[in-house]
Amino acid sequence: MTEPTPPMDVLPMPAGAIELPVDEPWPSERALAVEALRQVLASQAKALPLGPETAAEDDGRLLSLNRFALQLATSGIAADQIAVDAKPWGEEGTAPQLLLAAQVDEENAVVAFAGVLTGCEFVALARQAERSGDQLWLDADAFKGGVERLLTLVQLLEPAALPRVALPSLQRQVVAVADWLGGQLDGALQQVFGAQWQPLTQGAFFSGGAAAAETDALALVAIPLGLDGGQLVCGQAAEGCVERFVLQMVATGADPARPDGLVLRLTAAMAGDLLPDGLVITAHQGSHEQRQCADSSTQIELVFGGGAELITVRLSYPGSSDLALPPLQLPG
Numbered sequence: 001m002t003e004p005t006p007p008m009d010v011l012p013m014p015a016g017a018i019e020l021p022v023d024e025p026w027p028s029e030r031a032l033a034v035e036a037l038r039q040v041l042a043s044q045a046k047a048l049p050l051g052p053e054t055a056a057e058d059d060g061r062l063l064s065l066n067r068f069a070l071q072l073a074t075s076g077i078a079a080d081q082i083a084v085d086a087k088p089w090g091e092e093g094t095a096p097q098l099l100l101a102a103q104v105d106e107e108n109a110v111v112a113f114a115g116v117l118t119g120c121e122f123v124a125l126a127r128q129a130e131r132s133g134d135q136l137w138l139d140a141d142a143f144k145g146g147v148e149r150l151l152t153l154v155q156l157l158e159p160a161a162l163p164r165v166a167l168p169s170l171q172r173q174v175v176a177v178a179d180w181l182g183g184q185l186d187g188a189l190q191q192v193f194g195a196q197w198q199p200l201t202q203g204a205f206f207s208g209g210a211a212a213a214e215t216d217a218l219a220l221v222a223i224p225l226g227l228d229g230g231q232l233v234c235g236q237a238a239e240g241c242v243e244r245f246v247l248q249m250v251a252t253g254a255d256p257a258r259p260d261g262l263v264l265r266l267t268a269a270m271a272g273d274l275l276p277d278g279l280v281i282t283a284h285q286g287s288h289e290q291r292q293c294a295d296s297s298t299q300i301e302l303v304f305g306g307g308a309e310l311i312t313v314r315l316s317y318p319g320s321s322d323l324a325l326p327p328l329q330l331p332g
Contacts, residue, residue, distance in 0.1 A: 053229035093324020115143030194235020
């Protein structure tokens with residue numbers, strides 16, 4: 001798919017390449033690329049926040065740059081193709097807004113940013129791209145404008161100006177709430193959000209020390225959440241956060257085989273703790289919208305009844321990219 005990187009001594013230094021300390025132990029191409037991006041941002045007159053503060057070097061993590069969701073793809077310094085992880089593009093609510101390509105020479109600690117694509121540009125190219133498993137291969141010269149285009153986009157535009165666009169071939173199916181009664185979880189909830197099915201005991205359930213009870217509760221699915229450098233994170237990424245909380249999704253109903261209601265509850269991970277002020281949960285079922293904002297709150301919740309319309313759920317926090325769940329379906 002791409003040729004091995006030739007030795008750096010036979011290659012000219014790419015224009016605008018960033019040289020990092022060669023004597024430091026860089027664990028991966030991504031670690032070098034993240035550090036190079038931090039250096040670029042540090043040289044700007046206007047501060048542009050980059051998150052998350054921890055685990056930004058982890059493969060698969062989306063970055064947040066000035067409130068834009070950013071995916072980072074890396075390759076060898078002379079590669080003619082760049083592999084892009086397609087998994088984040090499976091759902092509109094969690095798809096990146098921007099895709100930055102970094103070409104890296106690990107031996108010499110040199111990083112050259114090939115350019116950036118918006119979500120719409122990437123999806124258009126992806127339709128004709130070669131695919132191998134969860135990776136899509138794009139030509140390196142498909143990326144435009146180097147790091148300068150990235151800086152221009154995140155400074156001149158508001159995040160709402162760049163839509164999150166899913167790859168049609170990867171869009172996840174609707175999550176059937178009724179499946180939770182048998183302990184089945186949709187792969188997207190588990191893999192992307194770290195959702196966990198939890199047993200019920202006499203109508204009461206516990207999550208991270210916070211207790212709640214539903215007399216007609218049939219099943220509970222919980223998603224661990226946290227704030228990392230002001231950015232909403234979920235699943236494993238939330239475990240190391242100081243501010244941690246949980247989204248509890250409780251299927252309810254009088255018929256133990258057929259849920260006809262859904263409770264969406266945000267609660268602090270530790271009993272007695274407060275949710276972060278400004279944390280918002282918004283959900284739609286057809287034209288009906290419910291919204292709650294934390295304000296010195298230990299928990300906030302939304303309650304929905306059955307119906308044919310899908311339930312869409314979005315979590316937001318000031319200065320952070322939103323988290324949007326796959327659509328949920330109660331039995332009609």
